[in-house]
Amino acid sequence: MPCWYYDKKELRERTPSILDGITYENERRYRKEGARFIMECGTKMGLGHNTMATGVVYFHRFYMFHSFRSFPRYVTACCCLFFAGKVEETPKKCRDIIKTARGILNDNYFYSFGEDPKEEVMTLERILLQTIKFDLQVEHPYTFLLKYAKCFKGDQQKLQKMVQMAWNFVNDSLSTVVCLQWEPEIIAVALIHLASKLSKFTVQDWEGRQPQHQRWWDMFVSDVTMDILEDICHQVLDLYQSTQKEAQLPNSPPQKPPSRADSPTTVKPMNPSGGGVPAQQQQPPPPPPTNNSSGNGNHLDLNNIQSIKSLANAVPSAVSCINNSNNDALTVVQQQQAPLSGPTPPGGGQANYHMYHAPPPPPPPVVPMPQYAAAAWNVQQPPPTHYNAAVAPPPPMPPNMGAPGGPGGGYYNAGRQPQQRYQ
Numbered sequence: 001m002p003c004w005y006y007d008k009k010e011l012r013e014r015t016p017s018i019l020d021g022i023t024y025e026n027e028r029r030y031r032k033e034g035a036r037f038i039m040e041c042g043t044k045m046g047l048g049h050n051t052m053a054t055g056v057v058y059f060h061r062f063y064m065f066h067s068f069r070s071f072p073r074y075v076t077a078c079c080c081l082f083f084a085g086k087v088e089e090t091p092k093k094c095r096d097i098i099k100t101a102r103g104i105l106n107d108n109y110f111y112s113f114g115e116d117p118k119e120e121v122m123t124l125e126r127i128l129l130q131t132i133k134f135d136l137q138v139e140h141p142y143t144f145l146l147k148y149a150k151c152f153k154g155d156q157q158k159l160q161k162m163v164q165m166a167w168n169f170v171n172d173s174l175s176t177v178v179c180l181q182w183e184p185e186i187i188a189v190a191l192i193h194l195a196s197k198l199s200k201f202t203v204q205d206w207e208g209r210q211p212q213h214q215r216w217w218d219m220f221v222s223d224v225t226m227d228i229l230e231d232i233c234h235q236v237l238d239l240y241q242s243t244q245k246e247a248q249l250p251n252s253p254p255q256k257p258p259s260r261a262d263s264p265t266t267v268k269p270m271n272p273s274g275g276g277v278p279a280q281q282q283q284p285p286p287p288p289p290t291n292n293s294s295g296n297g298n299h300l301d302l303n304n305i306q307s308i309k310s311l312a313n314a315v316p317s318a319v320s321c322i323n324n325s326n327n328d329a330l331t332v333v334q335q336q337q338a339p340l341s342g343p344t345p346p347g348g349g350q351a352n353y354h355m356y357h358a359p360p361p362p363p364p365p366v367v368p369m370p371q372y373a374a375a376a377w378n379v380q381q382p383p384p385t386h387y388n389a390a391v392a393p394p395p396p397m398p399p400n401m402g403a404p405g406g407p408g409g410g411y412y413n414a415g416r417q418p419q420q421r422y423q
Contacts, residue, residue, distance in 0.1 A: 002133050004061055006180050020067040027068065032175040032239070034059050034073040038081050039174070041100050047081075047090055049171070053140045055084035056174040058132060064180065065131050071124070072112035074105060079124040087136045094118050141170045144188035148220060153205045166195035169236055176235050186224060189217045190232035 012018070017027045035056045042052035058080040062071075078097050085091045098117045102110055114120050149163045169191040173179070178187055196203060203216045213219050 002135055004135075004180065005182070006064070008181070011177055011180065015064060016067040017063060017069070020069050022068055027063075028177075030068050030073050031060060031063065031177065034077045035175045037074060037077045037101075037104065039171070040104060041078070041097065042081055044100050044104075045092055045096065047085065047092070048088070049142055050140060051084050051088040051090045052081070053142070053174060054088055054138045055080040057138045057140075057179050058084060058128065060177060060180055062128055062131050071127075074101065074109055075112055075117075075120055075124060076128075079121045079128055082121060083125055083128055087138075094121055097121070139184045141173075141184045141188035141191065142167070144185045144220075145170060145192065148188060148192060148217075151207045151219075152203050152216070153207065154201065154203070158199065158201045162192075162195045162199040162201040165199055166192045169194060172239060173232075173236050176239055178232055178235055182228070182232060185221055186228065187232060189221055189224060190229040191236070193217075193229050194233040194236065 012024055015027060017030070018024060022030075038055045038059060039052050042055065055077070059077055062076060062080065078101050082092065082094055082097050095118060098113070098121065101113075110117075145163070145166055149159065149166075152159055166188075170188070173187060173191065182190075195201075206216050206219070208219055209216075210219070217224060
C-alpha cells in the first residue's frame with residue numbers, strides 16, 4: 001500500500017505546485033478553497049461527513065502528484081466528491097454535482113469547467129483513480145473522536161460541549177494538510193486536547209485506566225509527544241488567523257495556463273486600504289512557463305489552454321501500451337518487407353536485401369504426398385469372431401436382477417409379500 005504521509009519539508013518545498021512556480025501561500029490557499037468547496041457542495045447535496053471528508057482527502061493526495069497549474073482546483077474538487085460518493089456508497093449523479101457547483105461558483109471560476117463540464121469531470125476521474133493508486137478506503141478522525149469520548153468521565157454537559165467543539169475542529173482541519181502528516185487517531189487526540197483546553201474541561205478519569213497510563217491518550221495511542229499535539233493544534237489555529245486576512249481580498253490569486261482555472265478576463269482585486277494599487281502587485285505571481293515560441297514569450301494565449309481531456313490522453317494506460325507495442329511490431333514487419341535502398345548484391349540476390357547481407361536461402365524442396373487408393377478408405381472390416389454365443393454362454397444375472405417371478409425374485413418387489421415390504 002502507498003504511504004500517504006509526508007514531512008513538513010516536503011509539503012513546503014517539494015510539492016509539484018511549488019516546483020511549478022506557485023508559492024507556498026498560494027498553494028495553501030488553493031487547498032483550503034478546494035476543501036471548503038467540497039464541504040459546501042456536499043452539504044447542499046445532503047451528503048454525510050465521511051463522504052465529504054473522503055473527497056477532501058482525495059483532493060489533497062491528488063495535488064501531491066499534480067500541480068494546480070495543470071488541473072483546476074474546482075474541477076478536481078467536483079471529481080473527488082463524485083468519486084467519494086461511489087466509495088462511501090452515497091453516489092450522486094455527475095450532472096447534479098455540476099449543477100450544485102454552478103450555483104456556488106461565479107462565472108470566473110466556472111470557466112475552468114470548459115464547454116462540456118460533465119466530460120471534464122468524467123475524464124478527470126480516471127486520472128484521479130490512477131493517481132491515488134486505487135487506494136480507496138480512507139479513515140477519518142470522526143470515528144476515533146467518538147470512540148475516545150465514550151470513555152471519558154465527568155460532567156456530561158461539559159463533555160458534550162467539548163466533543164462538539166472537537167468535531168468542529170475536525171471539520172476545519174480538512175482545510176489544512178494535517179491529513180497528509182499524521183494518522184487520523186493522532187489528529188483526533190490532538191483536537192480533543194485542543195477542545196478540552198478551550199472549553200475548560202479537563203479529563204481527570206476515564207474507563208479502562210491503568211496505573212501506567214499517565215495521560216488519557218496513552219491508552220489509545222503510544223509514543224505521542226506534546227510537541228506533535230501542539231503542532232497539529234497550531235496548524236488548525238493558524239487556519240483561523242489566515243481566514244481573517246484573506247477575507248479582505250475578493251478573489252484568490254489567479255492560476256496560470258495550461259489550466260483553465262482563470263476567467264477569460266483578468267481580475268485585478270484592488271487594495272482594501274483604498275490606495276488604488278492592485279493587491280496582486282504587492283506579491284506578484286511567479287512568471288508562467290513560456291509556451292509561446294514566437295516573439296518575446298511573455299504573451300499568454302487563452303485559446304491555447306489545454307483541457308483535461310487532452311491531458312488525460314497523455315496519461316499512458318495498459319491498453320495504449322499494448323496498442324503501441326502492436327503498432328511497433330507491425331512497423332518492424334513492414335520495414336522488413338519494404339525494399340531497402342542499395343545496390344544489387346553480388347551473385348544475383350533479391351533487391352530487398354542489403355549489399356552486406358547474404359542472399360536468401362533457397363526454398364525447401366517440395367515433397368509429393370503419397371497417393372492412396374480411393375477404394376481403400378471405403379472397405380468395411382468384417383466384425384470380430386472371437387465371441388460365439390453357442391460356445392460361450394452369457395454370464396448369469398446377478399441376484400435380484402432376474403425377471404419378476406424368477407429364481408432371484410426379480411428386481412421388482414413383485415415376488416415379496418405385501419406385509420414384508422416394511423420389515
